[in-house]
Amino acid sequence: MEAFIYLGLPVLLIVFFPGTLSQKLCSQCDCTISDPDGGDRAILNVKPRCEEGRVTWLNAYGAVRMELAAPTAGDVRFCIRVQSDNVNTVVSQETVAKIPGNYRLKILDDVEVRLSPLFTTRGQGKEYCISGSDPVHLYLETERSDEDVGVARVKVHYNVETIASSLRYSPMEECRPCSDAELLKAYCSSDFVAIGTIDDINHNDDISHIQVSVTKMISQREAIFQKPAVGWTRPHELKGVVHAPVMCGIRHGEGEFLFTGRVRLGRPVLQCAPRYEQWKSVLEMALNNELMECSYG
Structure with a gap:
């Protein structure tokens, strides 16, 4: 899906509540974070x-500031999918606005950090994407009621990809046969390659969920x-x-x-799925012309 920035909602000014703004956490691909003090007012800063x-947030109280950066220059699609267990999670985009000063009043230029609810x-949760070129700063805050029981846990699956790169188009956006x-x-x-049949589609x-027998x-x-x-026969x-997308x-x-x-945002997403007869024809052509870039097995 294309970026749905702001969603027509009001822009809110961030007011940081008292607590600890931790050092930047998560220097790997998959990370697990939690409030080191076990409190409910910490702000965890991850990059x-x-x-x-995937970033897994255990004992999810307080807030998380998450920065996603583009791997290269150019147009980039930032996508996330949030799974929120035993708690509501509010996701906003953090932006910085410049506030001009007043020379006569000796007020210097300043900046204002704002939150745009997403x-x-x-x-x-569903997949949510933002297109752009600058790093994206997200702010996740949990809302827990007295009726909520169990451990509050939030998983954020993220994906950052260059829009124009070959075979890196979003399979959740485009529907077209592969060349x-x-x-x-x-x-x-691909993350998965298999020959099989379709049992059912729900x-x-x-989202279409395709049940496959390999x-x-x-x-x-x-x-x-x-x-x-x-007991299966x-x-x-x-x-x-x-x-795959319903559309x-x-x-x-x-x-x-x-x-x-490929496994995208924590779930396997179908990319190319030709009939086996078509694949055999393409494979034969590639083998005859020495076009295969990997071994055939």
């Missing part, structure tokens, strides 16, 4: 160093496709669920497909 990963979430070159690239570089809000596992970075529960078959109109099809995709 992940990777283009994608969304509030609880449970499994032969993109298909070959996807086969060699739609939930704007007949041949080529590769997978994470355990997306696994052995079914005990085909114990050697792997099963899993991959995701792509993916339908249940007979026969085998090549499923390729």
Whole structure:
């Protein structure tokens, strides 16, 4: 989705509540943070160093300031998906506005930090993206009521990608068949590559959940496709669920497909999925012309 900055909501001035503004945390791709004092008024300041990963906020009280930076110059898409357990999480974008001074009154120029509310979430949140070129500063604050029980935990899956880079378009935005070159690239570089069939497709809000039975596992970075529960009539078959936008109109099809995709914002997203017969044709052409960039298995 494109950036939905401000959402027509009022711009609010940040008023930092008393507490500890910690040193910058999270210098890895996946990080776990928590209030070191166990209080509920700390502000944790995090700056992940990777283009994608996850920040897990345990005992989520107070607030988190999160900075996402572009890997290279140019237009960039900053995307997050927030999972909020046993607590509401309010996500805002932090901006800085310059306030001109008054020479006659001897008032110097100043800056004002503002919060632009983006969304509030609880449970499994949706993907939210902002396009731009400068680093994005997000402010996450939790709201817990007396009815909330259990440990408050917030997971922030983030993804930062250059918009114009090849085969890095957002699969949750665009729906188009992959070219032969993109298909070959996807086969060699995707987070999961498998041959299989579609069992069923369920739609939930704007996401299609595609249930897949794998007949041949080529590769997978994470355990997306696994052995079914005990008692399944085909114990050697792997099963899993991959995701795609509802607007792509993916339908249940007979026969085998090549499923390729990437783990994006914590879930496997379908990228190229040609029929197996089409893939065999592309593969034969690539092998004959020595175009394969990886071994075929």
